[in-house]
Amino acid sequence: MIALKDRLPELESASRTIRVGISNRHIHLSNEHVEILFGAGHQLKKLKDLAQEGEFAAEETVTLVGPKGVIRGVRVLGPLRKTTQVEISRTDAFGLGIKAPVRDSGQIEGSAGITIVGPCGSITLTEGVIMAARHIHMHPDDAAFFGLKDQDRVSIETTGTRGIVFKNVLIRVHPKFRLEMHLDVDEANAAELNNNDAVQLVRQS
Amino acid sequence: MIALKDRLPELESASRTIRVGISNRHIHLSNEHVEILFGAGHQLKKLKDLAQEGEFAAEETVTLVGPKGVIRGVRVLGPLRKTTQVEISRTDAFGLGIKAPVRDSGQIEGSAGITIVGPCGSITLTEGVIMAARHIHMHPDDAAFFGLKDQDRVSIETTGTRGIVFKNVLIRVHPKFRLEMHLDVDEANAAELNNNDAVQLVRQS
Numbered sequence: 001m002i003a004l005k006d007r008l009p010e011l012e013s014a015s016r017t018i019r020v021g022i023s024n025r026h027i028h029l030s031n032e033h034v035e036i037l038f039g040a041g042h043q044l045k046k047l048k049d050l051a052q053e054g055e056f057a058a059e060e061t062v063t064l065v066g067p068k069g070v071i072r073g074v075r076v077l078g079p080l081r082k083t084t085q086v087e088i089s090r091t092d093a094f095g096l097g098i099k100a101p102v103r104d105s106g107q108i109e110g111s112a113g114i115t116i117v118g119p120c121g122s123i124t125l126t127e128g129v130i131m132a133a134r135h136i137h138m139h140p141d142d143a144a145f146f147g148l149k150d151q152d153r154v155s156i157e158t159t160g161t162r163g164i165v166f167k168n169v170l171i172r173v174h175p176k177f178r179l180e181m182h183l184d185v186d187e188a189n190a191a192e193l194n195n196n197d198a199v200q201l202v203r204q205s
Numbered sequence: 206m207i208a209l210k211d212r213l214p215e216l217e218s219a220s221r222t223i224r225v226g227i228s229n230r231h232i233h234l235s236n237e238h239v240e241i242l243f244g245a246g247h248q249l250k251k252l253k254d255l256a257q258e259g260e261f262a263a264e265e266t267v268t269l270v271g272p273k274g275v276i277r278g279v280r281v282l283g284p285l286r287k288t289t290q291v292e293i294s295r296t297d298a299f300g301l302g303i304k305a306p307v308r309d310s311g312q313i314e315g316s317a318g319i320t321i322v323g324p325c326g327s328i329t330l331t332e333g334v335i336m337a338a339r340h341i342h343m344h345p346d347d348a349a350f351f352g353l354k355d356q357d358r359v360s361i362e363t364t365g366t367r368g369i370v371f372k373n374v375l376i377r378v379h380p381k382f383r384l385e386m387h388l389d390v391d392e393a394n395a396a397e398l399n400n401n402d403a404v405q406l407v408r409q410s
Contacts, residue, residue, distance in 0.1 A: 090394035091296055102366045102397065133366065155370075161307045161338065164395075165360075165370035189295035190369075190395035192307065 002053045007139060007178050016145050017198045018156070021051055021180045022188040023132060025074050025088045027062055027116065028081040037062060037118025044078045052137055053176045054079060064088070065115040065122075068097025086114055086129040089186045093131065103130040104170060134187060135170040136201075137177040146201060149173060155202040156181060164191040165202065207258045212344060212383050221350050222403045223361070226256055226385045227393040228337060230279050230293045232267055232321065233286040242267060242323025249283045257342055258381045259284060269293075270320040270327075273302025291319055291334040294391045298336065308335040309375060339392060340375035341406075342382040351406060354378060360407040361386060369396040370407065 034042055037060075044058040058076040064086065071092060085108055093100045093112070100112040112129035115122060136154070143149060150173040156166045166187065181199055188194070239247055242265075249263040263281040269291065276297060290313055298305045298317070305317040317334035320327060341359070348354060355378035361371045371392065386404055393399070 090397065091390070094394075161373060162392075163372040165372070167368040167370070168366060185296070186391055186394035187367075189299075189391035192295065 002139065002176050002178055006053070007141075016142060016179065018136060018179055018181050018201060020188070020193050020195060020197045020199055021182050022193065022195050023087060023182050023184050025064075025071065025086075025092050025185075026057075026077045027064075027074055027087070028077055028085045030082060030084045031080050033084045033116070033123055034080065036121045036123055037116065039120040042120075044076060044080070046078065050077070051178060051180050053178070060118075063117040064092075064096060065117055066096025066098045069095040071096065083108065084116075084123075084125065084128050086116070086125070087132045087184075088129060089184045090131055091186055093129075098129060100129045100131050102133050104133045104135070105130075132182070132184060133168075133170055134166055134181070134183040135172050136179070136181045138171060138173045138179055139177050140173055140175060142179045143171070143173045157200045157202050158191045158193060158197075159200075160192055162190065162192040166191075207344065207381050207383055211258070212346075221347060221384065223341060223384055223386050223406060225393070225398050225400060225402045225404055226387050227398065227400050228292060228387050228389050230269075230276065230291075230297050230390075231262075231282050232269075232279055232292070233282055233290045235287060235289045236285050238289045238321070238328055239285065241326045241328055242321065244325040247325075249281060249285070251283065255282070256383060256385050258383070265323075268322040269297075269301060270322060271301025271303045274300040276301065288313065289321075289328075289330065289333050291321070291330070292337045292389075293334060294389045295336060296391055298334075303334060305334045305336050307338050309338045309340070310335075337387070337389060338373075338375055339371055339386070339388040340377050341384070341386045343376060343378045343384055344382050345378055345380060347384045348376070348378045362405045362407050363396045363398060363402075364405075365397055367395065367397040371396075 047057045047059045049056050056078045058078050060076040061073045064071045098112045108128050111127045113126045114129045115124045148171050152171040156169050252262045252264045254261050261283045263283050265281040266278045269276045303317045313333050316332045318331045319334045320329045353376050357376040361374050
């Protein structure tokens with residue numbers, strides 16, 4: 001359960017403003033893969049906390065190697081997961097030479113493969129690489145405020161010269177979550193969004 | 206005036222389907238700058254025609270050099286223009302370390318600067334680098350069909366998992382134009398669009 005004090009910014013705005021968090025390419029690792037990439041018994045070191053409770057950026061990074069290109073310095077996010085998952089943008093996918101599907105987190109069956117290289121070893125996944133479907137994290141209080149429930153889909157509208165309406169935005173509700181929309185770098189660039197920009201919820205038609 | 210035979214694909218569809226052309230980073234050059242970059246008296250060599258009449262991709266490429274990065278192999282588009290203009294995505298702008306504004310083509314006053322390097326020399330622009338505002342080229346017949354006029358703004362809707370509504374899409378009408386929506390690589394990736402995908406015109410609200 002996230003502490004009330006950590007949710008004050010959104011509760012203080014009468015309209016419960018939804019703010020944007022832009023996800024750069026990153027990787028979630030299983031313990032087995034951490035040990036292959038970084039050595040037996042290795043523990044991820046926290047670099048900084050992320051907005052969602054318990055989630056953190058680790059000091060560790062890996063290199064992604066695809067048939068057409070390489071991306072260095074891909075941030076590991078903690079905590080450990082049961083299954084390794086790589087989240088990249090379509091720009092990254094073209095650069096690596098792979099075809100990653102748009103998926104909700106955790107839905108990796110039949111997704112793209114990739115080779116991941118760390119300082120102590122490498123692994124080659126046959127699946128696990130996705131483009132994360134844009135979504136909004138919500139505390140149950142936020143969901144009640146908006147009249148939404150977990151797994152609903154909404155549209156999100158942005159303003160400005162490059163104003164966009166993002167359709168099919170997944171709602172994810174959990175007592176640990178705080179209100180935040182996650183999208184990837186391509187989506188942010190298309191709409192000229194920066195971290196923490198406010199966006200508007202529109203009911204899906 | 207574009208020949209009728211070159212407009213048959215769009216005329217053959219009853220709904221006059223608008224198709225997407227994705228603009229990768231490119232540069233339009235003045236004659237003076239062609240001579241500095243490629244040598245005195247140099248003439249651009251046509252690599253292939255583009256969809257819009259008279260426009261072509263040249264064999265020539267240049268290198269863009271910004272304070273934080275370099276992009277090689279940037280395609281020169283012909284024909285020559287009065288003023289040199291560089292069109293990049295926001296991804297490119299971050300990579301180069303410059304801040305390019307979203308502008309309609311030709312509106313470069315106060316836009317970003319860049320150094321451009323060719324095989325025979327280099328130039329440093331104080332302005333001329335933009336992110337091109339998305340727009341739709343239309344023949345006057347198309348404009349009449351849709352009930353639109355030059356400089357109107359519309360919204361364009363795409364389908365699929367990453368379906369988007371692009372607001373503020375500029376309408377450009379000219380007898381030389383054929384029906385085509387131009388957007389940049391970030392916008393295409395955000396919506397998972399490929400070249401020649403069909404999109405739907407929605408009236409701006």
